[in-house]
Amino acid sequence: MRYEYQVDLLEVSLLLVAMAEQARTAMRDASTALLTADREIADGVLHKDAETDATHRLVEEKVCELLARQAPVAADLRLLITALHIAGDLARMGDLAEHVAKTALRRMPAVAVPEELAPVIRDMASVCDRMAEKIGQVLAASDAKGAAQLERDDDAVDELQRQLFALMLGAAWRHGVEQAVDGALLGRFYERFADHAVKAGQHVVYLVTGYQAPMS
């Protein structure tokens, strides 16, 4: 790989690291807003989503510029297409954080999550936070090991989603339909966030090692 091209690719990677950090912060803030009914934090998530979208556009522009200027072939070309996939997944993770923040806002000043569900949601938020962190670390340090753990984290999120549904559909549920609907959608937002983190991770492994991830 040409030196100049490597530098360009590094620049793209740094933009992706920034996006991973933005998605992580967004979901962490959205979860805090959700569990504490904090309007200011929730509003902040909505405002900051524009930044993630702007970084996404920068990645696309940079990749297009590279494709045009360097006309890379074969493996180098695949790497750039992979960067686009990663950016897409990270942008989607930011969108899902926005959905969580909007759910929180819709119920304020009440807390959208009844206390029985709060521990499970907190755990989902915590695993999702770790997943977004790993993507950033793997991108920044070109260390593929962290990405391999993402699938186990994803299994943990799926299991937490099952727990969430069991609580809402159990005989002891006393909050009615509206909060169950909110709970179901929230569970899905975290589960989708984790799914996109896994996909991004697989692509990141390819980006940093050249090992081909199965296409999703």
Place this chain on the structure above:
Amino acid sequence: MRYEYQVDLLEVSLLLVAMAEQARTAMRDASTALLTADREIADGVLHKDAETDATHRLVEEKVCELLARQAPVAADLRLLITALHIAGDLARMGDLAEHVAKTALRRMPAVAVPEELAPVIRDMASVCDRMAEKIGQVLAASDAKGAAQLERDDDAVDELQRQLFALMLGAAWRHGVEQAVDGALLGRFYERFADHAVKAGQHVVYLVTGYQAPMS
């Protein structure tokens, strides 16, 4: 634009038309399976999703091959990146049809949708079907007019989703939490399908006219 390049681009477009048709059929079948609790049709949706993924891979390979062989610049390059976006949205639409089919399967032999919700779900399915059809038509006929209508269709789907929620959260709801949770998730699957159709449509307009769609 060089003639050879135009032919290549046409080939990519035809693959996208095939994907649009696959996504449309998948959601139509999934909706039928959902409303009639037809296991065979629902199973068919799950099996056929692999075909959509295979076509998605073909688009990516074709685009990479084109980037490598033709080394296009500027507008030509943007078009190919746009084709990747469209393929991504269409693949996601296929996934959402799969989610609908899985929801149908989970409740069989019962029908997952209570009769009060069936008309709204049927309308959502019908608008989504029209949207997927338009994407295919616009791609096949390079006519941007149909794509412009997609946003109105999307508004219709959003309104139907609101109706769905009003039914489940209303005082007359007598089906309990589990069916409301299913209804909420189903509403979201159709709503997301419509969103991706709008995004795909914006990109299709760019592909066939060169007019830049706002990035999502």
